[in-house]
Amino acid sequence: xxxxxxxxxxxxxxxxxxxxxxxxxxxxxxxxxxxxxxxxxxxxxxxxxxxxxxxxxxxxxxxxxxxxxxxxxxxxxxxxxxxxxxxxxxxxxxxxxxxxxxxxxxxxxxxxxxxxxxxxxxxxxxxxxxxxxxxxxxxxxxxxxxxxxxxxxxxxxxxxxxxxxxxxxxxxxxxxxxxxxxxxxxxxxxxxxxxxxxxxxxxxxxxxxxxxxxxxxxxxxxxxxx
Amino acid sequence: xxxxxxxxxxxxxxxxxxxxxxxxxxxxxxxxxxxxxxxxxxxxxxxxxxxxxxxxxxxxxxxxxxxxxxxxxxxxxxxxxxxxxxxxxxxxxxxxxxxxxxxxxxxxxxxxxxxxxxxxxxxxxxxxxxxxxxxxxxxxxxxxxxxxxxxxxxxxxxxxxxxxxxxxxxxxxxxxxxxxxxxxxxxxxxxxxxxxxxxxxxxxxxxxxxxxxxxxxxxxx
Numbered sequence: 360x361x362x363x364x365x366x367x368x369x370x371x372x373x374x375x376x377x378x379x380x381x382x383x384x385x386x387x388x389x390x391x392x393x394x395x396x397x398x399x400x401x402x403x404x405x406x407x408x409x410x411x412x413x414x415x416x417x418x419x420x421x422x423x424x425x426x427x428x429x430x431x432x433x434x435x436x437x438x439x440x441x442x443x444x445x446x447x448x449x450x451x452x453x454x455x456x457x458x459x460x461x462x463x464x465x466x467x468x469x470x471x472x473x474x475x476x477x478x479x480x481x482x483x484x485x486x487x488x489x490x491x492x493x494x495x496x497x498x499x500x501x502x503x504x505x506x507x508x509x510x511x512x513x514x515x516x517x518x519x520x521x522x523x524x525x526x527x528x529x530x531x532x533x534x535x536x537x538x539x540x541x542x543x544x545x546x547x548x549x550x551x552x553x554x555x556x557x558x559x560x561x562x563x564x565x566x567x568x569x570x571x572x573x574x575x576x577x578x579x580x581x582x583x584x585x
Numbered sequence: 586x587x588x589x590x591x592x593x594x595x596x597x598x599x600x601x602x603x604x605x606x607x608x609x610x611x612x613x614x615x616x617x618x619x620x621x622x623x624x625x626x627x628x629x630x631x632x633x634x635x636x637x638x639x640x641x642x643x644x645x646x647x648x649x650x651x652x653x654x655x656x657x658x659x660x661x662x663x664x665x666x667x668x669x670x671x672x673x674x675x676x677x678x679x680x681x682x683x684x685x686x687x688x689x690x691x692x693x694x695x696x697x698x699x700x701x702x703x704x705x706x707x708x709x710x711x712x713x714x715x716x717x718x719x720x721x722x723x724x725x726x727x728x729x730x731x732x733x734x735x736x737x738x739x740x741x742x743x744x745x746x747x748x749x750x751x752x753x754x755x756x757x758x759x760x761x762x763x764x765x766x767x768x769x770x771x772x773x774x775x776x777x778x779x780x781x782x783x784x785x786x787x788x789x790x791x792x793x794x795x796x797x798x799x800x801x802x803x804x805x806x
Contacts, residue, residue: 408783507733514729519720527714528726532733533741542748559747567740574736581652582729 362457365450369458370465376435377462383431384466391474393422399481413484414544418475418500418537421467425504426526428466429512432459437516446583454511456579460572463505471497482549492547492557498538499564503571504533508574514582539563590785597782603775614768626684628768631675632776634702639781640669641705644712645735648728657795658788660724663731663788667712669780674706697746704741708734 375385398416402409436442445455479486486493511528515521531556543560546553611628644666650659681699682692693699712730719726 443792510729514726515722516721518715518726520718524715524719524726527709528730531704531711531731531738534704535737535744538741538744538748542744563740563747570736570740571733574733578652578729578732582725 362451362454365454366457366461369445369455370461373432373459373462383435384469385430386431387424387428387470388468388473390427391420391470392477394423395474395477395481397443407484408484411545411548413478413482413486414541414548415476416482416561417474417544418540420478421471421540422504422530422533422537424470424474425463425467425501425523426509428470429463429505429508429529430522430525432463432466432510442516443463445515452583453576453580456513456576460505460509460575463509464501467501467505468498485550486544486548486561488552489547489554489557490552492561493544495561496540496543496547496557496564499561499568500536500543503536503568506568506572506575507533510579510582513579528566535567539567549551550585589609590789593782593785597665598783600775600778603771604780607772607775610771612766614765615762618713624688626680629776630680630684631769632678632718632773633673633680635773636668636776636780637677637702637705638674639777640666640673640784641709641735642703642737643784644709644731648731648735652725652728652732658792660728661788661791662784664727664791665784667709667716667727667731668787669783670709671706671713673780674702674709678702688801695745695748697742697748701738702746703739705734708737721736 394553398412398547399408402412402416418574433442436445446452448455471545475493478484493528508525508529512525515524515528517550539560543557546556546560613624614625614628616624624700646664647659650656651663658674666745667729675803685694686692708730714726715730716727761769
């Protein structure tokens with residue numbers, strides 16, 4: 360129980376800082392929206408959206424803005440020189456990781472609340488035919504992406520080249536999440552809705568999440584020890 | 586580990602002889618019914634991927650060992666294995682691409698194995714990049730890359746497998762006639778020996794470097 364209390368404390372701390380300025384939330388949202396806007400210039404011709412583009416664009420926007428948010432979250436810790444204090448706190452390291460992860464996931468959920476309707480609107484994509492399946496896909500996909508991302512962003516805090524390294528390391532490893540997210544979402548967009556295929560991808564995402572959250576919790580401690 | 590292993594030279598000679606003989610063995614192997622001469626590339630293509638499987642596994646295991654135990658030797662083995670993975674991966678992608686051009690009529694297909702191979706190549710290039718440009722503590726960053734890279738491979742495989750597949754299934758290998766089998770096993774053994782040799786040489790180089798650094802620091806003090 361103490362473990363989860365500490366995780367929630369870390370989350371609360373991050374929220375309190377964020378609510379003072381909305382720095383990360385506003386920049387991430389703005390980035391995601393511009394990303395979708397650029398894609399709509401490229402893929403919507405004469406009012407007709409390119410076939411099957413919506414699912415891909417949604418996930419690319421999530422992945423790109425996720426990288427931005429991940430980088431900023433830990434940049435803030437480094438700037439205030441608070442990371443060392445956080446790590447020195449008499450708390451299990453995995454709990455700190457979990458707190459950070461929950462913060463990133465929450466941030467990305469808010470981004471998705473804006474981006475999904477925007478993609479649906481600009482690309483005439485019927486996202487809301489099966490809302491539960493969509494929520495499952497987005498939730499599990501975001502969790503998997505953020506699980507690996509939080510760990511890598513935390514590790515990279517000390518590296519000089521962290522801004523370049525994060526996407527270089529993160530994208531190849533989270534490709535299964537992107538494939539599952541994109542294929543699953545486009546199954547939802549098909550008419551008629553291809554429910555078995557969407558559930559198949561949800562299953563893969565679940566499995567990915569279990570493996571990578573476990574692996575991250577397990578390796579966070581030795582990785583963050585100098 | 587700084588002294589030369591006494592097995593190194595004999596194994597080196599053995600591998601060289603096996604490599605010299607392998608083209609003859611391949612030339613003597615019977616033709617495959619549908620692909621004829623083109624199929625011969627398989628005798629080098631398949632062993633490359635076998636060697637790559639071994640180096641990826643070694644890298645992941647060594648990374649885990651380094652991260653949890655901090656053994657310096659494990660780190661050296663992990664770097665060596667990662668470099669070998671990139672080399673074998675490149676060779677496998679090129680030979681596979683040439684084969685694909687002749688057998689399927691296309692250079693590249695987004696099927697499960699090809700995508701997994703491509704992704705592994707990217708991950709291990711990322712591994713080497715982080716080692717080179719990561720700055721202090723990059724050995725741990727790289728170890729994480731090795732562990733997560735190894736863990737993500739099966740997911741990539743499964744996801745692209747569901748997406749689409751044209752690559753011959755593993756069962757194709759099982760249906761080959763015995764005289765082809767011998768050649769494949771021979772070539773696989775040759776490539777595995779080569780991988781072991783380079784790995785040993787590369788680990789020794791890293792050990793020598795570490796020793797040199799240590800002595801240099803001792804001299805400075």
